[in-house]
Amino acid sequence: MTVKFRNTLIGVGIAIFVVVSCFSCVTGSYNKMITLSEEVDAQWAQVENQYQRRSDLIPNLVATVKKYASHESEVYVQVSEARAKAGGVTKIDADTLNDPEKLAQYQKAQDSLGGALQRLLSITENYPELKADKNFLALQDELEGTENRISVERKRYNDAAKAYNISIRRFPASVIAKHNDFTSKAYFTAEEKAKSAPKVEF
Numbered sequence: 001m002t003v004k005f006r007n008t009l010i011g012v013g014i015a016i017f018v019v020v021s022c023f024s025c026v027t028g029s030y031n032k033m034i035t036l037s038e039e040v041d042a043q044w045a046q047v048e049n050q051y052q053r054r055s056d057l058i059p060n061l062v063a064t065v066k067k068y069a070s071h072e073s074e075v076y077v078q079v080s081e082a083r084a085k086a087g088g089v090t091k092i093d094a095d096t097l098n099d100p101e102k103l104a105q106y107q108k109a110q111d112s113l114g115g116a117l118q119r120l121l122s123i124t125e126n127y128p129e130l131k132a133d134k135n136f137l138a139l140q141d142e143l144e145g146t147e148n149r150i151s152v153e154r155k156r157y158n159d160a161a162k163a164y165n166i167s168i169r170r171f172p173a174s175v176i177a178k179h180n181d182f183t184s185k186a187y188f189t190a191e192e193k194a195k196s197a198p199k200v201e202f
Contacts, residue, residue, distance in 0.1 A: 068130035082116035
């Protein structure tokens with residue numbers, strides 16, 4: 001084997017190594033971004049599930065309160081309207097998670113429903129019989145648990161979105177992200193008054 005031929009083999013080996021390394025880096029970064037994007041979408045589905053669970057509790061809660069406080073019609077109308085509005089934006093597609101404005105609209109509707117629920121629950125203070133009703137107490141516990149789960153799932157969503165957003169901004173992944181339409185995910189940023197779960201205990 002001549003020196004020239006050996007040097008050629010070494011050069012070819014180095015070139016193959018560089019190509020394989022670059023390919024591995026690109027595919028590894030791409031696959032990581034796909035995985036993190038799917039985790040964000042999956043976590044958002046959990047947020048939506050908890051909002052839907054809250055929405056499903058409302059009719060029974062309203063019906064129970066009405067038994068004891070039938071004349072509080074203004075509050076019932078507020079809850080009904082807020083629920084209908086939130087129901088119109090309960091399911092959002094993946095593109096909405098890339099649009100902070102659309103996500104803010106979703107949040108606003110959910111916050112409005114949360115405020116209406118707080119008003120509904122606040123009237124129970126005037127009705128001792130309602131506060132002692134077993135069905136109401138069970139619904140109250142379920143609602144409180146759901147509000148806590150919403151808070152937890154929103155934080156998990158934000159954590160997943162943060163991990164994804166960081167991954168698509170780091171080099172060399174940022175180059176791959178730019179050429180493959182990976183865009184930043186919006187964060188859940190509730191209003192100050194909506195950051196804590198409504199107090200439903202009396």
